Amino acid sequence: MKMTFRWYGKNDCISLQTIRQIPGMTGVVTAVYDTPVGEVWSNESILELKKLCEENGLEMEVIESVPVHEDIKLGRGDRDRYIENYCENVRRLGKAGVKCICYNFMPVFDWLRTNLHTPAADGSNSLSYNHEEIMGLDPKRLSLPGWDESYTAEELTSLLEAYKDMTHEQLFENLVYFLKKVIPVCVQYGVNMAIHPDDPPWDVFGLPRIISNAADYERLFAAVPENENGITFCTGSLGAGRENDLIKMAYDYAKRGKIHFAHLRNIQYSNELDFREVGHYTACGSLDIFGIVKALVDGGFTGYVRPDHGRNIWGEDAKPGYGLYDRALGATYLNGLFEAVEKLR
Ligand SMILES: [Mn+2]
Numbered sequence: 001m002k003m004t005f006r007w008y009g010k011n012d013c014i015s016l017q018t019i020r021q022i023p024g025m026t027g028v029v030t031a032v033y034d035t036p037v038g039e040v041w042s043n044e045s046i047l048e049l050k051k052l053c054e055e056n057g058l059e060m061e062v063i064e065s066v067p068v069h070e071d072i073k074l075g076r077g078d079r080d081r082y083i084e085n086y087c088e089n090v091r092r093l094g095k096a097g098v099k100c101i102c103y104n105f106m107p108v109f110d111w112l113r114t115n116l117h118t119p120a121a122d123g124s125n126s127l128s129y130n131h132e133e134i135m136g137l138d139p140k141r142l143s144l145p146g147w148d149e150s151y152t153a154e155e156l157t158s159l160l161e162a163y164k165d166m167t168h169e170q171l172f173e174n175l176v177y178f179l180k181k182v183i184p185v186c187v188q189y190g191v192n193m194a195i196h197p198d199d200p201p202w203d204v205f206g207l208p209r210i211i212s213n214a215a216d217y218e219r220l221f222a223a224v225p226e227n228e229n230g231i232t233f234c235t236g237s238l239g240a241g242r243e244n245d246l247i248k249m250a251y252d253y254a255k256r257g258k259i260h261f262a263h264l265r266n267i268q269y270s271n272e273l274d275f276r277e278v279g280h281y282t283a284c285g286s287l288d289i290f291g292i293v294k295a296l297v298d299g300g301f302t303g304y305v306r307p308d309h310g311r312n313i314w315g316e317d318a319k320p321g322y323g324l325y326d327r328a329l330g331a332t333y334l335n336g337l338f339e340a341v342e343k344l345r
Pocket residue numbers: 196234237263308
């Protein structure tokens with residue numbers, strides 16, 4: 001296991017000097033942020049990022065993410081151009097020493113929350129999801145936290161229109177089409193693809209979602225069986241689906257070498273569908289983080305780990321989910337779990 005920390009590049013208010021002081025941190029998970037989705041990242045940008053990391057004693061072996069252009073998800077006529085650009089990014093990143101690329105295949109929206117600052121009794125605050133609130137929203141007039149600046153109203157309307165008749169099967173076929181072209185490049189350049197699960201793991205606004213549960217994973221692994229076609233095991237995202245047995249999935253997919261990257265965090269259920277994000281410690285929420293770590297270790301997991309979303313604590317007012325303090329606490333807790341489980345085996 002290699003412990004990592006997400007870093008949003010030079011504009012991140014958390015510096016690499018700070019990240020390296022978190023015990024056990026081997027590297028950062030980052031991306032080139034100044035290139036439009038679908039275009040090729042410049043070698044200069046990639047190598048500059050890598051240099052910054054290395055000057056601070058940190059590796060840059062995981063990229064989160066190389067986003068997938070909507071035209072690839074929609075299977076539009078120009079998808080081959082965008083897929084070739086994606087392949088070129090894989091080549092360039094592979095040459096720069098990157099071993100793992102996290103990406104997702106969710107139409108239009110990736111993670112969805114209804115509140116970024118839900119207060120807890122202890123005075124901290126965190127992200128939360130309320131299904132009724134989501135259902136009451138008009139996606140074309142969305143003012144959802146975290147999403148306000150992503151698209152103009154016109155862009156959003158035409159995108160949603162384009163997805164109107166898209167079925168789960170069509171979206172899955174488009175994913176397979178994409179992977180069949182990208183994975184051979186990954187094999188050649190020693191890069192693993194790690195698809196992030198849907199967050200939350202169900203359809204929202206009528207948009208199909210296809211990476212939500214064990215059946216979806218089996219279909220994905222069967223369609224593109226190469227080891228390089230793997231997953232980001234995100235406990236907070238998958239865990240929002242009450243039917244997902246995270247311990248079984250962690251063990252099973254680790255055993256099969258499918259988990260290239262793990263996002264570990266805890267959530268607290270408030271009813272059948274709603275949840276809020278909590279501290280990483282098992283006792284803070286609804287997920288058995290100890291059981292999940294043990295299952296990963298028992299399954300022979302050797303991939304990258306990062307603490308996922310943290311709360312705002314100690315007066316910090318950070319990018320939602322991505323403050324320093326609670327994620328550093330999370331990393332330390334997770335390192336302790338891994339050490340104990342590994343030594344007691
Ligand atoms: Mn995640």
